[in-house]
Amino acid sequence: MTDDLSTLTERERHMLFALALMAGQYLENFDTGVLDNQCMGAGEEAFKVLAAFGLIDGHARSATWTEAGQRLLDMPLNQKAFPG
Numbered sequence: 001m002t003d004d005l006s007t008l009t010e011r012e013r014h015m016l017f018a019l020a021l022m023a024g025q026y027l028e029n030f031d032t033g034v035l036d037n038q039c040m041g042a043g044e045e046a047f048k049v050l051a052a053f054g055l056i057d058g059h060a061r062s063a064t065w066t067e068a069g070q071r072l073l074d075m076p077l078n079q080k081a082f083p084g
Contacts, residue, residue: 005053005072011083013072016053019046020072023056024065035063
């Protein structure tokens with residue numbers, strides 16, 4: 001587990017950023033800030049990846065963003081093509 005995203009390639013950061021944005025948009029309860037994977041396979045797999053990179057803390061069905069996860073979410077949207 002790592003929260004040092006500077007060691008990742010631009011392509012890897014871009015993929016994690018997209019995953020984090022999707023998780024935030026579809027799995028986050030905006031009243032509580034808690035992520036809920038809703039026992040969906042896609043949500044559970046997203047949690048595994050985000051946790052492996054130190055972007056969320058949690059277990060089973062719920063999680064919260066770590067400092068590293070929040071920094072990733074705070075990155076500006078990039079309208080450039082996906083890095084090749």
